[in-house]
Amino acid sequence: MSLRWLIFLLFPLTACRKEAPRPAPAIEAYVWQSPSRPEVAAAIQQSHGTVATLHVRAAEMRWTGQAFETNRAVTSRLPKAGCGLVLRIGASASRLEWTPDQVAPVAAVVRELAALQPGEIQCDYDCPQSRLDRYGRLLDALQKEAGAIPLVPTTLPSWLDEPAFKTLVAKRPGYVLQVHSLQLPKQAGQPVVIFDPATARSAAKKAASLGIPFRIAMATYGCEVWFGSDGKVMEVISEDAAPLNKTPASRAFTLADPNESARLIREWNTSPPAGLQAVIWYRLPVEGDRRNWPWVTFQHVVRGEAAAPNLVLESTDHDGTHDLHIVNRGDFPVPLPTTAIITTPVISADGAGAYRLEKHDDGLHYLRREGIWPWLDPGKKIPAGWLRTREPVSRIDWHFTP
Incomplete structure (x- = not known):
């Protein structure tokens, strides 16, 4: 058998040989x-x-x-x-x-x-x-x-x-x-x-x-x-x-x-x-x-698994007064929002814990205080304030700004 034919026969074997995958770190x-x-x-x-x-x-x-x-x-x-x-x-x-x-x-x-x-x-x-x-x-x-x-x-x-x-x-x-x-x-x-x-x-x-x-x-x-x-x-x-x-x-x-x-x-x-x-x-x-x-x-x-944030505002009603908490329902630490804006009409309100209150034309602005650790761990909550509504409500309308 000529050298040329030997190379031809061996080529498919070497071409198909793959490098073993490296193990994950x-x-x-x-x-x-x-x-x-x-x-x-x-x-x-x-x-x-x-x-x-x-x-x-x-x-x-x-x-x-x-x-x-x-x-x-x-x-x-x-x-x-x-x-x-x-x-x-x-x-x-x-x-x-x-x-x-x-x-x-x-x-x-x-x-x-x-x-x-x-x-x-x-x-x-x-x-x-x-x-x-x-x-x-x-x-x-x-x-x-x-x-x-x-x-x-x-x-x-x-x-x-x-x-x-x-x-x-x-x-x-x-x-x-x-x-x-x-x-x-x-x-x-x-x-x-x-x-x-x-x-x-x-x-x-x-x-x-x-x-x-x-x-x-x-x-x-x-x-x-x-x-x-x-x-x-x-x-x-x-x-x-x-x-x-x-x-x-x-x-x-x-x-x-x-x-x-x-x-x-x-x-x-x-x-x-x-x-x-x-x-x-x-x-x-x-x-x-x-x-x-x-x-x-x-x-x-x-494990290389990313996770989406799941940060919510929870309201607990006590005889018409709603205690507000920001809650992390996800699996990763999440930055606390700079502002939580409440658009539900109220008769009184105030900030608490990590947030202070300002009243604006578009609603109540609960503003994150300066100088606090700005991440909330999974499963944790932090008080934002309280409010009292004019009429009994089943839901507080809110949204966050980063």
Whole structure:
């Protein structure tokens, strides 16, 4: 048989051979809250069956200029068998050369964490992208202390174009690409951004081209930004507690959009970027954490399921006085409307809770007050006010403005 005929016979076989589809990325999550709190322990238990791996904030280190201060959240045992542990090193250490003396206190913490036998140790270090070679020096030293426990760096999209980046991650057992970050405005009145899906897509595409396994960290949280009288940022609040003895001139709010995130996850589940092993969500939903998605939202998003808003005004009649509440009957947090307009004729009315009242020619305007957290979680309601009608009515006529 001639070579030409052999090639002809083999061609249909090679032409029909298809590349095996890549698996959808696994679901992982960070536990940044203290695992000793009962509600956090309950959330860890609830995550079983949905979240493949948890990564618990174990220690935070801050460079004082002369030494490291260390805050340990995990000391004697793992909060969950097989979970990962995260070592956070703040920006205060960003100018260190990571000499042996500077590495030594960090190495001691890594040894202690490795002794707990976690699935891995992540190093979340605020390294300037111009000093990635120093980061590599630190990681080399810490991996020796971790022994057989994988040491995984957390990285940023802006680092991907640096020549030192591939060198940094090439000898690691993968890396985490954090595509969520708080982008603060220079002045009040400008938008605050936590998650941009276009940036995430672009970063995933660049990471896929490197041929090194990676995971992507995405946001579930929101924050409140305080501005001073000069229009500059004075505080960023990502938990419920606000600073004492401070009063902002104005506030801005942001929350990672669950619908945008769900659309991106659906895209990656269908056609994952090469090398993408998992999406790690920051942070695990915990009951009472109002600046974070609730559990029902999280479950939808990690499956790539978007949801339509279902926000209504409910009226409860008490002997002719109607109490008004805005209610979220959907599965995702929904922005509270700026205005709820009532067109039913009334004899008296007033605002309450999150809303104040103004009377206009087209009806009563219940206006959302400034400075309140503007998202309403699924299944929750918030008082808007009350009204009394001239005649008994079975329905209050209303509509919202965004």
